[in-house]
Amino acid sequence: MTFRLAALALAAAALLLVQPVQAQKAESADFVVALVNSEPITNSEVRAAIQRVTAQIKASGQPLPAVDEIRQGVLERLISDRAQLQLATETGVRIDDAAVDMAEQNLARQNQMDVDGLRKRMRKDGIQPDELRKQLRDQLTLTRLREREVDARVRISDQDVDRALAEQQAANTDPFAQEINLAQLLVAVPEKADANLTSQLQAQAQALLVRLRSGEDFAALVKQYSDADRSKAGEFGLRRADRYPPSFVQATQKVAVGAVSELVRSGAGFHILKVLERRAPSALAKSVQQTRARHILLRTSPELSAFAASAKLAALRQSIVSGKTDFAAAARDNSQDGSAAQGGDLGWANPGMFVPEFEEVMNQLKEGEISQPTVTRFGVHLIQLTDRRKVELSVREVREQVRNQLREARLDEAFASWARDVRERAYVELREPPQ
Structure with missing residues (x-):
């Protein structure tokens, strides 16, 4: 399963939600700017999205495009997303509350606060908890739909890998x-x-x-x-x-x-x-920095919320850091992962082997350091980085790396084509503002 699209979608959701931007509330003068299969997109939605996008562009240090250009791009994105969400509903894509809970926990962690703190921050910016959860659910829905629809279109053959390796080798002038x-x-x-x-x-x-x-x-x-x-x-x-x-x-x-x-x-x-x-090089000699980590995983359920799992792991972390508890022993006693018997040891891993939200935290750790409770789609983790090393990849590993690179590139192309197709199949009516 490819998690690139999931990471992008959740990252986009985070960017849209955590910018200190006041949400636009519907005004008495609000009006419909577009219909997507009879579902309206309002002017207030467009204005709020423009404000968020403008804040993001400014934060990145890039020059601001013309206002009309931003508005056109925002409206097209809203239309495309609305058409995809409708397709998801029609084809039975459903996101349960536990997945939304996890996404909310993850967003809070990214902003170095708990869920209560995140909700207070959102209320201050004019976004109510239900609205926040709806946005997260929509992003997860789009991600699930795109993975199902787009991933199936991308196949990388051994011949594709051979050609890419030959091209890289020919271009290698080192x-x-x-x-x-x-x-x-x-x-x-x-x-x-x-x-x-x-x-x-x-x-x-x-x-x-x-x-x-x-x-x-x-x-x-x-x-x-x-x-x-x-x-x-x-x-x-x-x-x-x-x-x-x-x-x-x-x-x-x-x-x-x-x-x-x-x-x-x-x-x-x-x-x-x-x-x-x-x-010329007989094979592409590539090296990679491998990481070795161990973790304690608590899986969320109706009986164990993400908040409760985080609180339990925070207490475990404090006990481990203070020297009262050994990490490996705590993993064997508490972790709900197959690595528990090995004290949570995950072995040596190449970049990209773990889901992005796990890997992002792991990569920021120093050797021996233990993370705060970290929420991923699998549950809540405590992560300890134990070692790093640089190794030369085997021929098989180089081929797999090239295969993944080709797949990423083709996923982008396939997604763009699929999104255009969904947009073209939708009935879209653009409306002029009332006089």
């Missing part, structure tokens, strides 16, 4: 990611050589370079003059460029296969390098 085989002829410079001796040895190396460029055999001159290993005619063997000294890679970066470099000065002396072979 010289240190290539494989190269160099051979060297070294004119050594003693550690305590004075300037005069160093100059003489440099002249000797330069003379050898001239002879090589006039056509003399590299292997023969190595055997006769090189102060380095002369076996295999000074050849290092094919290896990734990052296993050579950076000065060698830089000196040979633009040297054709079969040609020799300019003199390269190192602590050992003066090197002449011949490029014997150069290959």
